[in-house]
Amino acid sequence: MRRVSHWVFDLDDTLYPPTVGLTSQQRLHMLGYVQKVYDLPPDEAEIVRRRLVAEHGTTLRGLMITKEIDPVDFLSWEDDLDLSALRPNPPLRDALARLDGPRYVFTNGSAGYGRRVLGRLGLDDLFSGVWGIDSGDYLPKPWLEAYERCFDAFGIEPASGIFVDDSAVNLRVPKDLGMATVLVNPDDPYDHDHVDVRVPDLLTWLRS
Template structure:
């Protein structure tokens, strides 16, 4: 399947065998490219800051730094994990540098806030970014107050999704029962473990192709570990989740 943004403005895809939401009492959301659209220009800035960090760290040019960054990302899941394991960097310095961005283009999303507020039960953010980054972005979106807590990369001892250990640490810390939970995420591989643990999974894809992200990160992949696919999270929560509950 191609990116469903090419099908229609508000597209939702669910297979007949997919898990539903009637039993869910804990709602778990990734942050980057899940709770905001790529037009907010958040991730491109973070990505550029990571490249600059690598260039400064190794004293290399931008193209070389970019190539090394992508190598780290594909091998370790995150550039940060690679830099910790191979070069023993200070992860907090890295996160502060990477997330020092301009939030001007992040728009208040009242419809998303209303949809999240109506979800019955707990709402949590599970991110490979920092708590500060999650707070800054979600406050600009106008949704921060709807969440009980943020579980960031530091809380996971810098073990990133999709590593099973990251999810297990999250579940233990927040006493979450996965079989009564739903996970919303923009990268398909990050939903494999949540589905294996018993969560209802939803993949968020962009409405239009994001030129700053790799193709595999935007694919609306139809696989057994993805129960639902949407390119409009607020609309999906309102029409396919809240309205469908008893």
């Protein structure tokens, strides 16, 4: 692999495994929010939630556009998330620490949430920057402008960068911008032309 000088990682289900269950907590919250705002029963709200994600990238962005909700109110629930299942991961820490070049997190959660999760994982001091959805006008991955803002802010050079995410859709723009792409996901059954490397878990790959 060519020389990599900037490492950009997604947070949820990438720097910790999906089995931790945080994403299901988040999904439940978002479903509840859609239910409330759209005044729908759970099954119909779930259909709306999926449509919002498909059309706008995230539930939050979709609710901001279709219902003009306050993003600060939407994200305030992150303070109530139970992070107790997140534990320090010394082997992952060692593997990340050995990487040459600065490491960054780009999450569709808030930057504060990103830093809290990194803290729980014992990784916070290894990252030079955390970009959250609140860092750039609530524009999420996979929107091109969201990546451009993040990369501009941190001085990330895509041509020598690598983007690591558990969601294939979030790797399309990084690939188009010239980055190497790594999909960390044991359950994605599809072939993706824009994915350079696919791995079931981050640590195994970093060690190799």
